Amino acid sequence: MPEAVRRVARVVLLDPDDRVLLLHGHEPDDPARDWWFTPGGGVEGDETREQAAVRELAEETGLTGVRLGPVLWQRICSFPFAGERWNQDEWYYLARTDRTEVALGGALTELETRSVAGLRWWTSAELSSTRETVYPTRLAGLLRALLDEGPPPRPVVLPPDIV
Template sequence: MEPKRRRASRILLLDGQDRLLLFRGSDPAVPGVTWWFTPGGGLEPGEGVREAAARELTEETGLRGVELGPVVAYGTVSFSFRGQPYEQEQWFHLARTTDTVIDHSGTGAEEHAELLAARWWTIDELRRTAETVYPVGLADFLERLVAEGPPGTPVRL
């Protein structure tokens, strides 16, 4: 089957303690397998990456008024979901919030069923976990981002 090409905007959302919000998800086609990932999703027709990031953040977290920072990373990822292969170009925005109460009620019913949990992670917790976390190398990148601030140009993840 030919992979669907997709463009996505993702958010590295940090709280006041530099913890990162991740969602735990699963693929109904692969029971028992889970992973952690950043908020975000596909661009709608005519939508830019910044607009998509703001929309997705509100839909998936219920947080309003979060100031999106710059695009700090980008990459391409190949994956399968519900048996359909995808090739996704994605951009990661940095954002910060002081509000850590997450409300998934803005997500669609299908998407809501696949979001199993939300959790704020420290860099140390990301380094120590045996669970799968995407994107690969997130702990190292996040540590540099917190220590040095946004890079002058986005980094490939």
């Protein structure tokens, strides 16, 4: 991946029980180095971030027809993955679904096929008590604030996350 900053759209997808959907990822050649993260990915061509978020959600989970809400959070992050340094400008959109039966989508990229092991719904309490790595960092508190206070009036800029 070049040093340029990749524009990314992510989805904070909540089910009727206010659980958030996370994907389980890992280093392609080292499944023991793993983490959980929100669905989403890079903006392609001239699509908007909103279009990218909806496309990525469908590709990764098979969920279609999901209507995006507001942008909740924005963050800059940089991390090593698959032997390269990834620099990203991420926007996190709120969305809700009544569909809780989800599975990894059939439109994963080759890299995603080698590095995404599954997905599951997480409660706020589970996020707060887990010892597993979750991105964005502090997601447990962010989700709790979202559930208690509703979406922020404008996107919250999170501290940069450099690994």
